[in-house]
Amino acid sequence: EAGVAQSPRYKIIEKRQSVAFWCNPISGHATLYWYQQILGQGPKLLIQFQNNGVVDDSQLPKDRFSAERLKGVDSTLKIQPAKLEDSAVYLCASSFEQITDTQYFGPGTRLTVL
């Protein structure tokens, strides 16, 4: 079974530029998550989708971050404009059911904002 795919793996941008990350979950997984992991910290949930609907985006900085999951499969997370404090690893995860299933994580995208 193929795992969660993410691209790009690394990205370096200047502050105030925009950037987009892509995630393809495990086939059949209805729930998709985006996490931000700052160096030395645990992952923090940014947004959770159930199929193509948003379940939780309470910690998403909506003035600069946006995410979509068209057709309930793959997803894109965008930052515009980026700030220095957005430097982090962005992790995508998926799970089959919402409540009790474990989440499967992709390798992440390491973003550096200069």
Place this chain on the structure above:
Amino acid sequence: KQEVTQIPAALSVPEGENLVLNCSFTDSAIYNLQWFRQDPGKGLTSLLLIQSSQREQTSGRLNASLDKSSGRSTLYIAASQPGDSATYLCAMNTGFQKLVFGTGTRLLVSP
């Protein structure tokens, strides 16, 4: 505020030692608690998931326990190996798969 704390932040042991990683959480009304492993430059791998009704789970050399009343979980690693070197994260599921993570314990097992 929902928080997860992991102690110690870093641990270095010689190969073959048994060790315990600690996790404490503030919300006793959890659905489950999970332990993950994170290798440098890679995503997280789920190790063990303990449902709120369970006391422990075992997988090979790993054993995780859960005490909801005290808000604590431990991950026991038996006969540690250099390949166990990684960061170990615990996360509580507060409902609808919303995971709140700790900051992790960096483990180094020396040959």
